[in-house]
Amino acid sequence: MSLTIVFMPQITAFAERVTTGVRNMDFVEAARASGAGPLTIMRVHMLANVLGPIFVYATGLISVSMILAAGLSFLGLGTKPPEPEWGLMLNTLRTAIYVNPWVAALPGAMIFAVSICFNLLSDGMRSAMDIRS
Amino acid sequence: MTEIAELPHALEPIEDIGGAAQPLLQVSGLTKHFPVRGGLFAPSKIVRAVDDVNFSVAKGETVGIVGESGCGKSTTARLLMHLMPRNGGDIIYDGRAVGRELSLRELRRGMQMVFQDSYASLNPRLTIEESIAFGPKVHGMADSEARALARELLGKVGLRPETFANRYPHEVSGGQRQRVNIARALALSPRLVILDEAVSALDKSVEAQVLNLLVDLKREFGLTYLFISHDLNVVRYISDRVLVMYLGEVVELGPVDDVWDQPAHPYTRALLAAMPSSDPDKRTEVPPISGDPPNPIDPPDGCRFHTRCPFAEAVCSKIKPLLSPVSKSGHQAACLMVIPGSGHSAAPEGEPVQ
Numbered sequence: 001m002s003l004t005i006v007f008m009p010q011i012t013a014f015a016e017r018v019t020t021g022v023r024n025m026d027f028v029e030a031a032r033a034s035g036a037g038p039l040t041i042m043r044v045h046m047l048a049n050v051l052g053p054i055f056v057y058a059t060g061l062i063s064v065s066m067i068l069a070a071g072l073s074f075l076g077l078g079t080k081p082p083e084p085e086w087g088l089m090l091n092t093l094r095t096a097i098y099v100n101p102w103v104a105a106l107p108g109a110m111i112f113a114v115s116i117c118f119n120l121l122s123d124g125m126r127s128a129m130d131i132r133s
Numbered sequence: 134m135t136e137i138a139e140l141p142h143a144l145e146p147i148e149d150i151g152g153a154a155q156p157l158l159q160v161s162g163l164t165k166h167f168p169v170r171g172g173l174f175a176p177s178k179i180v181r182a183v184d185d186v187n188f189s190v191a192k193g194e195t196v197g198i199v200g201e202s203g204c205g206k207s208t209t210a211r212l213l214m215h216l217m218p219r220n221g222g223d224i225i226y227d228g229r230a231v232g233r234e235l236s237l238r239e240l241r242r243g244m245q246m247v248f249q250d251s252y253a254s255l256n257p258r259l260t261i262e263e264s265i266a267f268g269p270k271v272h273g274m275a276d277s278e279a280r281a282l283a284r285e286l287l288g289k290v291g292l293r294p295e296t297f298a299n300r301y302p303h304e305v306s307g308g309q310r311q312r313v314n315i316a317r318a319l320a321l322s323p324r325l326v327i328l329d330e331a332v333s334a335l336d337k338s339v340e341a342q343v344l345n346l347l348v349d350l351k352r353e354f355g356l357t358y359l360f361i362s363h364d365l366n367v368v369r370y371i372s373d374r375v376l377v378m379y380l381g382e383v384v385e386l387g388p389v390d391d392v393w394d395q396p397a398h399p400y401t402r403a404l405l406a407a408m409p410s411s412d413p414d415k416r417t418e419v420p421p422i423s424g425d426p427p428n429p430i431d432p433p434d435g436c437r438f439h440t441r442c443p444f445a446e447a448v449c450s451k452i453k454p455l456l457s458p459v460s461k462s463g464h465q466a467a468c469l470m471v472i473p474g475s476g477h478s479a480a481p482e483g484e485p486v487q
Contacts, residue, residue, distance in 0.1 A: 026254035027264075030314075033214050034268035034321060035241035044267065048258045131257055131301055 003065045014057050015050070022049045052129035059122035063115035070111050086111050143282060144269055146322040147243040149192075150227050156189040157325055157357050158213070158244075163187070163222035165208055169430060178430045182208045184381040186222070187456070190325070195351070195358040197372030197389065199365060199404065203426065205381040206361045207249075210329045213359070214246050226325075242272060245318035249330035251310035255302040261287070261313050262298035268320045279320075286316040289353075291346060308339035312346065319354065327359045332367060344371060365408050369393055374463075377401045380426055380437045383456065387464030397459040397466035399442045436469065448476040 022028065023046070031041045070087030072078035079085040089107040097104040165183040183205040190196045198206050212219045215237055226243060229235040235243075248254040255264050265283035270276060284294035290312040302310055311331060318326055328347070332340045344367065351358060362368050368375055368389070375392050377385040377400065385398040396402045403422040422441050427433055433440050439449035449469055456465040457472045469477040 026248045026250055027256045029211075029216055030246070030248060030254050030317065031256075031267065032216060033241060033246050034271055034317075035238050036267070036271045040271060044259075045256050049256070131303065 003069055007061055007065060011054070011058060011061070015054050018053045019046070019050050022046055056122055056126045056129060059118060059125055062122075063118035066115050066118070067111065143285075144242070144272060144274065144320075144322045146324055147239060149324070150229065153192055155192070155228050156225075157192045157227055158190040158359070159223075159225040160189065160213070161187045161223050161225075163209065163212060163224070164220045165205075165212055165217070166220050180429050181381050181432055182429060183212060183219075184432075186378075186381075186383055188376055188383060188386060190357060190359060192324075193355065193357055194373040195360055195371055197368035197375040198359065198361045198378060199363060199368050199375060200378035201363065201404075201426065203429070204378045205429075206363075206378055207329055208381075209378070210246060210327050210359070210361055213327060214244065215240065238272075242321050243323055244325045244327065245321055245323040246327040246329060247311070247314050247318050247331040249334055251307055251314055251334065252302060254314055255310060255317075257302055260299050260301055261305070262294075264302070264313065265317045265320050268317065272321065282320060283316070286319055287313075289319070289350065290316045292316075306339075308335050308343060311335060311343055315343075315346070315350070319350065322354075324355070325357045325359065327361070329361045330363070331360075333362060333364060340367070347371065365404065377404065380429055380432055382437060382467065384438065384468070385464075385466040386456070387459065387466075388462055391460060391462055391464040395459070395464075397464065397471050398438075398468045399444055399470075400438050401466075436467070438468075444470060444477075444479060446477055452476065 028041060028045055031045050036044075069078055070085070070090070073085045073087035074091045076091070079088055081088065086107040090104075090111075093104040093107065163183055163186040164181075167180040167182055169178045169180055186205075186209060188196070198209065200206050208217075211217050212222075213224060215224075215231065224231045226235055226240055231237070231240050255261075259267070262280055262283045265286055266274075266276070266279035269279040269282055274282070280298075284298055287294040287297055292309060292312055297305065297309070297313075302313070305313070311334075314331070315326075331347075332343050335343060347358070348371065350356060358371070360368060360371055372389045374387065375389045376383055377392070377398065379400050385392060385396065385401045392401060393405065396405055400422075407422075422443075424441060427437070427440050433450065435448075435450040435452055436442070436445075436454050439445040442449065446469075452469060452475065454467045454469045454472055454475065456467045458464070459466050459471050469475040470479040471481070473481045
């Protein structure tokens with residue numbers, strides 16, 4: 001999906017920022033002072049501290065990209081008809097809104113529910129990753 | 134060795150080569166310059182963070198390093214630990230030049246450091262036990278053995294292993310965390326421990342406890358300390374000798390009592406005068422020196438202190454004073470007023486020395 005490509009630089013930039021932050025912490029210095037090689041430091045001290053925030057950030061992006069994808073296909077810029085897609089459904093069922101309002105609203109409700117779910121998941125990840133809680 | 138008997142799992146400390154007479158650490162000409170990138174068209178400049186620092190640390194003594202913020206104390210510590218490359222100078226550990234006769238890996242067995250920020254210097258995702266055991270494991274100790282050592286060390290720094298070993302750094306208080314950091318430093322059986330503002334972030338009562346712990350540990354393990362602090366009372370309490378730094382240079386060094394009782398350098402005098410007095414009648418009302426230290430990018434010519442020195446004369450901005458003996462006890466100061474025949478009106482009589 002083209003959205004993946006769009007979001008890739010963002011995630012990379014975020015990962016870079018987090019890594020730089022962790023690298024400058026004193027415990028990495030302390031690990032170097034105890035004579036550990038760079039690979040050991042990356043494995044023991046960096047990885048867990050860097051991956052957590054990145055996962056949280058990435059799950060947060062899922063719901064954003066979902067809404068974007070739905071929006072694009074609603075406008076006819078995304079998926080083409082044989083493929084099922086909520087934004088597309090929303091567009092085609094738009095005309096049925098007076099006949100059967102429930103059916104017309106359902107794809108929208110689904111988009112809403114799923115993106116809320118991913119948001120909650122990202123929040124949950126954040127607190128699960130946070131060692132302090 | 135007593136230490137091995139008390140800590141059955143400890144690593145063998147690195148060998149004492151030169152005997153008691155040989156300094157444990159000799160530093161000569163230590164220099165660190167940080168390049169500062171100028172603007173797009175401005176030329177790049179150099180910060181002289183540490184400039185030609187020489188000193189030595191005898192076995193079993195505690196050397197204090199004092200000075201105001203930004204004078205190069207912490208940079209010196211990091212240079213000694215080889216956490217950053219230096220621009221020049223030799224670091225000789227127990228008679229062996231680091232990098233040539235002594236590998237970095239060995240040096241790290243022999244020299245450890247405690248950082249100021251007790252929280253940032255522990256990995257938040259490792260338990261206390263794992264953090265302490267990390268060093269010995271790097272040096273080839275088996276996991277179970279390293280954990281056993283970590284628990285023994287926790288006991289040594291006054292933390293009950295069964296309570297603390299499996300806690301995470303955020304679950305213990307600042308003083309306890311600093312004890313953990315001390316245990317972590319001791320885990321490699323070092324002979325020299327650099328304490329970089331190790332007690333500065335603690336409140337006074339906890340600070341006193343940790344200081345006493347440090348004194349006890351020193352006796353027990355036969356350690357040598359390099360104690361960096363801006364707290365003069367603490368330095369006086371713990372140190373045998375003291376080094377006063379100003380703008381990347383050593384301006385005075387000597388036995389702590391000599392330096393305190395007869396400070397020879399005006400900067401040392403100002404530092405000591407700036408100490409709050411416990412007697413309300415002797416309250417310091419006029420700041421002994423004012424203003425910020427000059428920019429180390431462009432240090433003043435001659436004596437670096439002359440821009441703030443109350444005794445500065447014209448000659449001070451021309452001649453750079455070198456460390457010169459003040460008394461026979463090893464007390465030295467870098468001030469034209471102690472150098473005979475230097476041209477300063479307060480200088481002692483005598484032949485000019487080259």
